[in-house]
Amino acid sequence: MSFKAPRGTVDLLPKDSKKWRFVEEIIKNICHRFHFEEIRTPLFEHTEVFQRGVGDTTDIVQKEMYTFEDRGGRSLTLRPEGTAPVVRAFVENKLFGDPNQPTKLYYFASMFRYERPQKGRMRQLNQFGVEVLGSANPAVDAEVIDLAMTVYKELGLKSLKLVINSLGDHESRNNHRQALIEHFTPHKDELCKDCQSRLQQNPLRILDCKTDRDHPAMKTAPSILDYLNEESKDYFEQVKDYLTAMNIEYTIDPKLVRGLDYYNHTAFEIMSEAEGFGAITTLAGGGRYNGLVEELGGPATPGIGFGMGVERLLMALEAENIDIPVNNELDCYIVAFGENVEKEAVRITHNLRQSGIQVDKDYQGRKPKGQFKAADRLKVKFVLVLGESELEKQVINVKTMETGEQIEVPLAHLAESIKEKL
Template sequence: MNMKAPRGTVDILPKDARKWQFVESKIKNICDKFNFEEIRTPLFEHTEVFQRGVGDSTDIVQKEMYTFEDRGGRSLTLRPEGTASVARAFVENKLFGDPNQPVKLYYFAQMFRYERPQKGRMRQLNQFGVEVLGSASPAVDAEVIDLAMSCYRELGLKSLKLVINSLGDNESRTNHRRALVEHFTPHKDELCKDCQTRLSQNPLRILDCKTDSDHPAMKTAPSILEFLNEESKNYFDQVKDYLTAMGIDYIVDKNLVRGLDYYNHTAFEIMSEAEGFGAITTLAGGGRYNGLVEELGGPATPGIGFGMGLERLLMALEAEKKEIPIDEALDCFLVAVGDEAEKEAVRLVHELRKNGIQVDKDYQGRKMKAQFKSADRNKAKYVLILGEDELQKQIINVKEMQTGEQVEIPLSQLAMTMQEKLQGGIENE
């Protein structure tokens, strides 16, 4: 019997979950500033959502999806990425009819991809992403990139590189595709099997191949930038102008294509240049997808978004030695000695919690000394001591652990007194 977590998955234990909560809270605050709203989509979709939305020629659809048949014979797939699901929800719930356009959405979601697990790349991964649906303005492209960069900067990351490219409109892509086929066809037998298939299905993705990355034909492959029509050039220039206006540095990489079929116009990736981060440097990636909503049965709706791996974000913070400020201290720990005091302790803990105070107590029947050790392990700011004598006098001893100062408080005033003490500690900090 195998009782370990499946390969490519990990348990996030409480001490690490606090870091995740801190990071997610920071990101949510940034989304609020940018006027983005949260969306939550199902963990699984009908398989055709990803086949049509992500593209049949992608590695995700061909090799990496967790697909199964339900009892009704329907083909379902665990979510491998977020954009297709959000676009499907946008169409199904008729968000295109919302008077507030564009619709600006963000999500935190678990994704599932069957690939070789390695550091920062798991089979079950956690992703933050945003999607803006309903605007074809290059200013929106710049805003989405700004939001992504703001998340990293707010958390203290400095060793970042933003890489951008344009994939052009349909006309530009068609002309570039033709040139790529002409360029790579003489070398077809020298390419890997995947690229031989891509040559007929989606030749642009040959440029993203890791297996053939050192092939001489890669270095001389025609760039999409050579085939941009006037409209696409102007669009890309505006995006770059907006980024410059916001003081966001970038590098144009003509070989940046992204791995999904739905991209056009702006594509971008954010990478970590921190020493010791690892060989896979990409932290986030995204771009514009003006035909995706139509592909999923909706009206013509331009869109742009990105996905950001949270595991990789935490790795980058570690590589740059950025400490996540986690307050592990407990407000109060209640030590009770004696059966009657134990009964009263249950009531007091309930009352304190109702008044917004973080408090815990012993549930193991430990002696007084052992309960104090529990308070120390919980890093309690105050220990509340209740014995039979205190209960008879209707008082409780309150000990401040940092100073050792101890005072008697009437039980009836405990909640109010602890609120004052804790509030005073916050103000002094």
């Protein structure tokens, strides 16, 4: 019987994991410069964290979560998104009590969503995300957007489009919500079943519907920008001013609502406009979620963040023909032959590794010719040749593969010699 990875999952093989590691190191360095610190939350949470944090009316909660009961009868869910777990950790560990505010966090995490797998959208997906908790300053919104744009630009992407919108404060959203209900009610029977249920529960989600996006009523739907009160208008203007000050270009889309219930004020998405990238162009999305901390049992604390798909980031790099520099070279490879040499080869391998040198040796019992071929395949910088005569003299031959030069080095000074060459 043969086994395959579950539908919607893929294996990350060594040739690809090197690319992922390179990208992740770039991102971590950027987070360090922006003074963000890493957080790691559990793979699963109590289901209520997502029901309360993400929202009962969202597709994630209604259709996409992997939920199960443990042996104690508790309902648990594999995390489908990163914000609610981070906020739960923020509340549980009382990070709001830290005098250094706001709390600026980033994470790399696997997410799990039961949806139809397609290119760049899997059932197990990997996200980089950030959350800033403890500041209602619009400059923080601009900083979070700046961080996301910096990641893409430093990796070389150029075909980017930043789209922003304001969902307004609680008052503005309520007024817009009522206007949407009045607008779509006469067309209720013409909408898909999902939108029919959304009409009373969360009419803002209708604007995000893929099924009804070409319905005539969509084009004439009330814009949230027409329902922003003065405070919300001023907040949005400040965000735009900060983006302009940083020379970050943006487009305003009044229909950008995001798919989660907790958003208010700033919402944004970053898209790829690269030719051949695919129909789903969104690379990252996020926004402000004042009120989520209280929903999960914490004190009134404003927050903002985003999630960025790592798979989609790599797709965008490929679409723009950006090569990720991957070092496939090996520093040293020991070619050993002779009856009494293997034990010494093991000892040398150990000592070189303890000295911080990358080294490997043959474990297949190959003859010298086969070992040299293996060294060629591994793109080795130096081949260390050890036979019985070298062992007797306590030396080893070091061959520089690039030039073909070969010198004899005392075993006692091998690590020092290799370090100098490297």
